[in-house]
Ligand SMILES: Nc1ncnc2c1ncn2[C@@H]1O[C@H](COP(=O)(O)OP(=O)(O)O)[C@@H](O)[C@H]1O
């Protein structure tokens with residue numbers, strides 16, 4: 001076929017759609033609503049998925065968490081873990097450090113909601129006691145000053161590194177905090193640094209912390225009371241064997257119920273699985289509106305065929321084959337359906353732009369492709385019965401039709 | 403050569419058989435100029451449609467250049483209509499939402515052929531028929547005579563051997579009708595087989611051969 005054939009095919013289809021503007025618009029409405037809801041749901045799905053993976057990406061993929069209590073993939077068990085009385089000892093940390101697969105091992109002591117005082121100002125935040133490795137483990141970034149180093153730890157220096165909110169609440173401006181003194185649990189600490197604002201909805205409230213070397217608080221006995229150990233494997237491939245070795249080392253002294261070893265990426269997958277399950281249901285609802293839209297397309301195409309019986313007869317008389325007629329009406333129903341898809345996509349995109357500041361949502365090429373693919377399929381599926389009716393008209397009865 | 407052999411066309415309504423054509427046999431040779439005459443309802447259009455491979459007889463055989471048409475597929479019949487036959491109708495039967503140019507190009511598009519000179523051929527044809535300046539107009543912007551000229555151009559674009567004209571002057575005033583007839587006759591002089599349906603006796607007298615139908619039967 002010459003290219004003129006295809007140009008005329010599309011031109012004729014677009015013309016027919018625009019000649020019956022209101023009817024075409026009402027038909028496209030069904031597809032539009034369907035495409036819009038499917039695209040929005042996919043956009044939310046993608047947004048949430050990207051948000052979660054960003055959160056975990058920040059932590060890294062060769063990371064293990066060792067926590068107190070038993071966590072067995074059930075997310076609600078997290079609260080039970082905090083209630084556990086079991087705590088890790090410094091010698092556990094020392095034995096984990098001897099594992100060749102472990103590059104970094106950071107123990108963490110946590111005292112939630114302690115009073116942090118500076119002069120007349122006070123603020124309730126979390127006291128985190130750890131070693132110098134925490135800086136990298138938590139991906140801290142300095143706003144001013146610096147984090148404490150190994151010599152501060154060994155020297156039992158009474159120094160503090162403040163989360164953004166903590167510094168902002170206690171001082172006129174976080175920039176002034178360095179060099180000032182804060183009092184926590186009766187210990188006077190010299191502020192040596194303030195972290196940049198972390199923001200977001202991270203599980204632990206980094207911004208409300210005060211971080212100090214665990215050697216600065218002997219009266220709290222952190223060396224026998226770590227509730228969390230952060231481990232980084234030498235490489236991603238070593239992660240699994242590190243996990244097994246950690247379990248083996250800790251099991252020598254403790255019950256299996258006392259502690260859990262968690263891969264953050266496993267948690268990510270668990271969250272994503274739950275989400276994709278919900279998402280399938282929601283996409284199903286969108287699919288129903290697409291089917292309703294498709295039935296509308298079919299009705300309109302049947303009307304279009306009836307209106308153009310004479311034209312079909314003329315085309316057959318001058319040599320159009322059945323397939324030419326079939327193609328003509330299929331192209332028209334596809335374009336009609338794509339027309340709805342384009343409006344639906346534009347509306348969905350506007351909604352995403354409006355909602356983005358408050359809720360994770362993103363439209364990518366896969367979603368756009370899916371919208372076009374699905375609406376093309378609907379055009380073909382629901383247009384094929386009317387198109388076949390047109391193609392199978394007897395040429396002579398069509399040309400005699402008045 | 404188009405040959406029909408003992409064909410009948412039967413329509414059955416409410417169990418009553420109606421013979422639109424009854425036992426007709428005739429042969430049209432290449433290059434002939436044939437007039438088909440008869441009262442309204444006598445079966446002229448039905449015969450034209452069958453000989454033009456748009457319709458099939460209920461009984462009997464139709465040969466198109468030695469091919470028994472019942473042996474041909476729907477695609478093959480379409481192809482013959484496209485390349486070997488040109489139709490001209492009383493109601494012009496142009497497609498109103500296509501331009502003059504597009505209407506004339508349509509058979510070419512359906513031919514599956516690629517002709518780099520198609521544009522020039524269409525314009526030459528429109529020129530010959532004195533409607534070149536109407537190239538980008540739509541059919542409803544033209545007079546009846548101009549529309550029939552477009553229909554003739556469309557019938558000619560694939561350079562067919564046979565032209566079927568079913569009352570081509572029926573919707574035209576007598577002066578315009580004569581112009582159209584003289585265009586068709588000039589095509590016959592250039593070698594095209596011309597079959598014209600008419601109930602205008604004076605027009606029919608110009609044809610070299612007359613076929614007269616009455617109630618579906620062949621009179622002469
Ligand atoms: N589809 C049909 N069903 C029933 N009768 C038909 C049909 N098509 C044509 N006829 C009848 O066949 C007869 C011949 O029609 P036609 O060939 O159009 O006549 P003409 O062209 O000579 O006026 C007419 O009586 C017409 O009513």
Ligand SMILES: [Mg+2]
Pocket residue numbers: 446447448568
């Ligand atoms: Mg007739």
